[in-house]
Amino acid sequence: MCRILFGFIALLFSGDLQSQSDSLFIRKIADEVFQHSMAYGNLRVLTKTIGPRLSGTPQTYMAEKWGEEALKVAGADRVYLQQCNIPHWVRGGKDQAAVIMDNDHQLLQVIALGNSVSTKRGGITAPMILINDFEELEQRKNELKGKIVFYNYPFNPNFVNTLFAYFDAVPYRALGPSRAAKYGAVGVVVRSMSSSTDNFPHTGAMVYNDSFPKVPALAVGLQDADKLAALVARNKNPSLYISTNAHTLPDTIGFNVIGEWKGSEFPDQYIVVGGHLDSWDPAEGAQDDGAGCVHSIEVLRALKAVGYKPRHTIRIVLFTDEENRGSGASKYASEAKAKNEKHIFALESDGGGFTPRSFSIGGSPEQISVFRSWLPLLNLYGVTDILTIGAGADVDPLVEAVGAVTGELIPDTQRYFDYHHAGNDVFEKVNKRELELGAINMAALIYLVDKYGL
Numbered sequence: 001m002c003r004i005l006f007g008f009i010a011l012l013f014s015g016d017l018q019s020q021s022d023s024l025f026i027r028k029i030a031d032e033v034f035q036h037s038m039a040y041g042n043l044r045v046l047t048k049t050i051g052p053r054l055s056g057t058p059q060t061y062m063a064e065k066w067g068e069e070a071l072k073v074a075g076a077d078r079v080y081l082q083q084c085n086i087p088h089w090v091r092g093g094k095d096q097a098a099v100i101m102d103n104d105h106q107l108l109q110v111i112a113l114g115n116s117v118s119t120k121r122g123g124i125t126a127p128m129i130l131i132n133d134f135e136e137l138e139q140r141k142n143e144l145k146g147k148i149v150f151y152n153y154p155f156n157p158n159f160v161n162t163l164f165a166y167f168d169a170v171p172y173r174a175l176g177p178s179r180a181a182k183y184g185a186v187g188v189v190v191r192s193m194s195s196s197t198d199n200f201p202h203t204g205a206m207v208y209n210d211s212f213p214k215v216p217a218l219a220v221g222l223q224d225a226d227k228l229a230a231l232v233a234r235n236k237n238p239s240l241y242i243s244t245n246a247h248t249l250p251d252t253i254g255f256n257v258i259g260e261w262k263g264s265e266f267p268d269q270y271i272v273v274g275g276h277l278d279s280w281d282p283a284e285g286a287q288d289d290g291a292g293c294v295h296s297i298e299v300l301r302a303l304k305a306v307g308y309k310p311r312h313t314i315r316i317v318l319f320t321d322e323e324n325r326g327s328g329a330s331k332y333a334s335e336a337k338a339k340n341e342k343h344i345f346a347l348e349s350d351g352g353g354f355t356p357r358s359f360s361i362g363g364s365p366e367q368i369s370v371f372r373s374w375l376p377l378l379n380l381y382g383v384t385d386i387l388t389i390g391a392g393a394d395v396d397p398l399v400e401a402v403g404a405v406t407g408e409l410i411p412d413t414q415r416y417f418d419y420h421h422a423g424n425d426v427f428e429k430v431n432k433r434e435l436e437l438g439a440i441n442m443a444a445l446i447y448l449v450d451k452y453g454l
């Protein structure tokens with residue numbers, strides 16, 4: 001009898017039984033989310049009632065209010081705001097462009113890049129030069145003076161994970177304008193960073209190099225980009241007309257919205273879960289990053305609803321200004337450092353509301369193998385891999401500031417860049433089930449990190 005009891009106790013502490021109880025608990029989280037999730041409803045309000053949330057617009061503040069309320073409803077012990085200086089770039093009207101050839105002109109689908117200056121009033125017209133990549137830019141630097149550079153760098157289709165195609169192409173948007181201006185170009189049009197088949201132009205941040213003149217910069221839709229490339233291939237020498245109205249106002253005030261759930265054993269040790277509240281302005285910012293905000297809020301709601309008591313303090317952080325300058329992330333990290341707050345883990349969702357596939361983890365090989373050991377518990381809900389491609393921009397600064405292990409939910413990437421920073425990033429493109437699966441995997445991971453530590 002005693003031996004049987006001893007055997008049972010040994011089994012109780014063995015990994016098998018442990019993982020069985022984790023598996024049951026994660027099942028409970030999943031049932032809770034599938035049946036009672038507020039993620040989809042929250043996303044509807046954020047996108048349809050508030051809409052685009054470019055830093056400094058009135059929607060920035062409406063979104064903060066929404067976030068405070070949603071975190072309270074989800075059950076946060078305490079909700080507070082963290083003040084940040086945020087950039088205030090204003091688009092200022094409709095961006096326009098046309099290709100001009102043989103006294104004819106055809107309008108192009110364009111959008112000015114974030115942080116770009118405007119053209120002079122009424123726009124500018126100049127000969128276009130197609131440049132395939134930076135190597136060609138250097139080779140043809142003497143031909144750029146007075147021209148509008150059209151960077152036609154492709155979104156490489158050979159990457160299975162489209163994030164890599166984005167990382168590969170994004171320097172043309174972020175740095176291309178100044179690199180062309182260095183050689184006398186008067187404007188830049190960049191092929192949209194997208195794998196879509198439609199013609200929506202995709203905006204996004206660019207950064208000027210102050211050593212060179214600031215030239216206006218726009219993105220062009222993929223169909224129109226192909227049209228321009230075809231003209232050049234046929235030895236036509238078109239000119240481009242571009243007209244933009246943007247300007248940058250002095251920095252303004254924005255807030256990270258933080259909801260806290262106090263830990264029972266280690267109240268002074270933190271686990272962060274977050275997304276960013278701001279979005280580019282052509283659409284509703286549903287995939288980028290409304291989904292990440294409602295994922296994070298749902299983690300709190302669902303874990304509370306199933307009766308979980310966290311050991312560490314869990315902070316849901318809705319970051320301000322990820323898109324223009326990352327000022328919300330910098331502020332959160334610098335405050336955490338100043339207060340010497342111990343952060344054991346910081347998880348972000350900024351890859352859309354698609355079916356989850358993996359988490360990307362930034363940590364030591366030993367820590368990464370701990371995450372890998374949990375995969376059998378997550379497989380059923382879609383996460384089958386742990387990647388090590390870094391975590392998102394909002395949690396990244398916490399590595400240096402407080403030595404946090406960081407993570408990012410990586411949903412399926414095949415459709416993300418169809419919508420990213422474009423006019424079609426709307427609520428209707430988010431699938432309720434896929435969104436909920438993201439929240440389930442995040443809540444499960446937070447439960448495991450909180451329970452076992454790192």
Ligand SMILES: [Zn+2]
Pocket residue numbers: 276288289322350
């Ligand atoms: Zn984002």
